[in-house]
Amino acid sequence: MPNSFIYMSSAPTDPNCILLARDYINLLYVWRPGDESWTLQGMLEPFETIISFKGQFYTWNRWSSCLTIFQVLPLRLKKLVVPCPFNSHISRVHNVSLVESCGNILLVYIMKHALQPVAIFLFQLDLENKVWIKKDSLGDQTLFMAIPRNQVISVSASEVGCSANCIYLTGVWRSFPLGEFSVYNMNNHTIKSFSTFVGHNQRRYGCNRLWITPSLS
Structure with a gap:
């Protein structure tokens, strides 16, 4: 069964x-x-x-x-077969995400x-060439x-003041307690976790945590 979602294409300004929005029967x-x-708008094929x-x-x-590329109002679809870079039937993939970074589309595979x-x-x-390049x-x-x-x-580490070539994660992992944040270092492929909800009841937050990029102007 597909997951429902609401997605904003850009800032409301x-x-x-x-x-x-997609409902549980894939209607858009x-x-x-x-x-x-x-x-x-119609129905889309299932996607992650x-x-x-x-x-x-x-x-x-x-x-x-x-890989489906589409526009709306009216709905126009273009479907491409881009071979999966992993054998999904034998790999324990925990999460698959698309992200735009420096004008390119990246696919992020989290495996456990x-x-x-x-x-x-x-x-x-x-x-x-319809391929994913490592x-x-x-x-x-x-x-x-x-x-x-x-x-x-995706942000510039030098502008934000965080560690470059890293991936900051929120979520529930079996190896980490609920409520912790994790940082994955792409340089040496190591991960560390740290608690941020000091003095708070961690369980009240569950997994409903989001990253935002606030305007400081």
């Missing part, structure tokens, strides 16, 4: 901003600022992750290797095998991920 709905109701990139939406399904540490792999989309480093970029919501933000 953008006149072209729209909201996408669209809402724009000023609309009095949601507009039914979605991003907005250069005025279009991209979805990915590792089981079918289907029994009795083994978490491993994260990055792939960059080569749309012309990427070993984020350079100055850093990713902030909210698990299991598939929310990912």
Whole structure:
């Protein structure tokens, strides 16, 4: 059964901003600022992750290797077969996410095998050749991920003041207590966790934690 979601294409101050929503039977709905109701757009194939990139939406399904590129109002779909970079039937993939970083589309694979540490792999989309290319480093970029919501933000580490070539994670992992944050270092593929809810009841937060990029102006 597909997960329902609501996705915002851009900041609400953008006149072209729209909201996408999917229900439990894969029907897609669209809402724009000023609309009095949601507009039914049709049905999409199941997917695990979605991003907005250069005025279009991209979805990915590792089981079918289907990359769907689409626009809305009206709904126009383009489906491409981009082979999955991992054998999804034997790999213990915990999470799959798309993210835009420095003008490129990245695929983030988080894998967890029994009795083994978490491993994260990055792939960059080569749309012309319809392949995922393994990427070993984020350079100055850093990713902030909210698990299991598939929310990912890419930022410049030097501008934000965080560690470069790292992935900051929130979510529930069997190897880490509830309420902890984790940092995965792409340089040496190590992960460490740290508690941030000091003096608070961790369980009240559950896994409903999101990263935001506030405006400081």
